[in-house]
Amino acid sequence: MLPVTPEPVRVGVLGCGNVGAPLIDLVRTRVDEIASRLGVRLEVTRVAVRSLAKERAVDLPAGVLTTDAAGLVTDPGIDVVVELIGGIEPARELTLAALRAGKPVITGNKELLANVGAELFAAAEASGVDLLFEAAVGGGIPVIRPLRESLAGERITRVTGIVNGTTNYILTRMTEDGVSYGEALGEAQRLGYAERDPTADVEGHDAAAKAAIIASIAFGCRVVAGDVTNEGIAGITPVDIAYAAKMGYVVKLLAIAERVEGEVGVRVHPAMVPAAHPLASVRDSFNAVFVEGEAVGELMLYGRGAGGLPTASAVLGDLIDAAVNRAKGSHATVGALGKARLRSIDEVCSAHYLNLDVADRPGVLAAVAGVFGRHDVSIRSMEQEGLGDEARLVFITHAAREADVQATIRDLHHLDAVDRITSVLRVIGTE
Numbered sequence: 001m002l003p004v005t006p007e008p009v010r011v012g013v014l015g016c017g018n019v020g021a022p023l024i025d026l027v028r029t030r031v032d033e034i035a036s037r038l039g040v041r042l043e044v045t046r047v048a049v050r051s052l053a054k055e056r057a058v059d060l061p062a063g064v065l066t067t068d069a070a071g072l073v074t075d076p077g078i079d080v081v082v083e084l085i086g087g088i089e090p091a092r093e094l095t096l097a098a099l100r101a102g103k104p105v106i107t108g109n110k111e112l113l114a115n116v117g118a119e120l121f122a123a124a125e126a127s128g129v130d131l132l133f134e135a136a137v138g139g140g141i142p143v144i145r146p147l148r149e150s151l152a153g154e155r156i157t158r159v160t161g162i163v164n165g166t167t168n169y170i171l172t173r174m175t176e177d178g179v180s181y182g183e184a185l186g187e188a189q190r191l192g193y194a195e196r197d198p199t200a201d202v203e204g205h206d207a208a209a210k211a212a213i214i215a216s217i218a219f220g221c222r223v224v225a226g227d228v229t230n231e232g233i234a235g236i237t238p239v240d241i242a243y244a245a246k247m248g249y250v251v252k253l254l255a256i257a258e259r260v261e262g263e264v265g266v267r268v269h270p271a272m273v274p275a276a277h278p279l280a281s282v283r284d285s286f287n288a289v290f291v292e293g294e295a296v297g298e299l300m301l302y303g304r305g306a307g308g309l310p311t312a313s314a315v316l317g318d319l320i321d322a323a324v325n326r327a328k329g330s331h332a333t334v335g336a337l338g339k340a341r342l343r344s345i346d347e348v349c350s351a352h353y354l355n356l357d358v359a360d361r362p363g364v365l366a367a368v369a370g371v372f373g374r375h376d377v378s379i380r381s382m383e384q385e386g387l388g389d390e391a392r393l394v395f396i397t398h399a400a401r402e403a404d405v406q407a408t409i410r411d412l413h414h415l416d417a418v419d420r421i422t423s424v425l426r427v428i429g430t431e
């Protein structure tokens with residue numbers, strides 16, 4: 001048993017919602033175990049919320065709840081602050097005030113870090129305290145600490161993640177039950193996986209914020225949410241899913257951060273993933289992050305990317321780290337974050353799937369193939385299906401520059417023989 005620090009570490013929590021409430025409960029039920037294993041005794045002494053009248057999912061002693069969040073973060077009776085209110089303001093102001101008052105901060109707020117992370121990291125460094133955020137990217141999955149510590153000496157080349165449980169659930173239902181996007185979304189909403197306004201999830205904004213944080217930590221540079229090119233899943237049809245399955249692929253929404261020729265490219269888009277790829281087996285609302293490094297090769301972190309209790313578990317891990325570091329007078333660092341040289345999406349190389357409705361007459365295939373050839377996009381496989389009005393050509397290309405594929409698509413639109421380009425999807429793992 002480790003000697004326990006004589007004074008408890010007094011924790012102030014901002015927010016008592018889906019994550020805050022189970023965190024407070026975990027601290028209370030595990031306090032003795034944590035003290036004997038790690039030598040720090042945690043005590044939640046103040047909790048700030050918006051409304052004192054609301055019923056809470058956790059019992060709190062009288063006097064702990066307050067609506068004075070600004071007072072909490074500068075209270076000399078608080079040693080460590082946990083920010084679980086979400087959004088940019090007032091979370092940013094409160095986090096800065098806590099850091100400037102010399103208090104370590106733990107946050108699960110991806111929006112905050114993906115937009116104003118650099119300002120917060122600088123404030124934490126200036127005060128010599130921790131700013132920890134394991135829960136912000138992978139919910140309950142350890143992603144940040146492995147990238148920052150275990151892989152600190154690794155040259156990471158690419159990180160590919162399924163980092164949004166809602167969209168993964170929708171795509172899984174479309175794949176396994178053959179339902180439409182609208183039906184799968186409705187089910188996700190009924191089950192509480194999707195918000196009533198699902199925009200942030202289905203349009204890829206949530207995944208883009210997480211991709212920005214992953215890129216910053218993996219490549220040691222400043223990437224913000226606005227640097228990420230993103231496309232959502234609303235355009236995916238059962239036809240795409242069926243073609244993917246027929247050709248040995250699964251459709252997933254991917255967040256990809258990669259370093260190519262000294263530049264960093266970060267993007268979110270749906271893609272076809274080979275059925276044998278480890279990410280293809282990530283089903284339902286589960287998340288996973290697949291890392292490729294020069295020395296380590298390939299590794300994957302998998303688990304619950306959201307949910308109150310799994311996320312609270314990650315916050316608790318950070319809280320213990322911050323308490324132990326504080327006792328030792330040390331703190332973790334993300335290291336120097338340089339300016340990112342961002343790679344334009346035009347330069348990204350990937351294979352593509354294209355599904356075209358075409359006229360059923362001689363010479364069509366040659367005309368279409370000619371457009372691909374003119375733009376240096378080489379065809380890996382082609383299938384012709386249906387007759388008459390139902391005629392369709394399905395192509396998978398070799399890896400090609402995004403700008404060349406877009407030019408091909410523009411020209412195909414102008415080709416008489418092509419009635420409609422019904423879908424275009426990137427394909428990973430086939431380069």
Ligand SMILES: NC(=O)c1ccc[n+]([C@@H]2O[C@H](COP(=O)([O-])OP(=O)(O)OC[C@H]3O[C@@H](n4cnc5c(N)ncnc54)[C@H](OP(=O)(O)O)[C@@H]3O)[C@@H](O)[C@H]2O)c1
Binds near residue numbers: 016108136
């Ligand atoms: N839920 C997840 O699965 C998950 C997963 C990963 C990361 N996160 C992140 O964790 C954070 C918290 O998420 P959550 O799901 O727990 O949110 P939530 O359920 O909406 O809870 C937010 C809490 O913050 C309080 N609050 C909001 N504005 C406040 C203010 N100005 N001053 C004081 N308190 C304020 C609310 O008070 P009232 O209760 O009085 O309204 C509520 O207790 C977010 O950054 C989120 O992105 C969540």
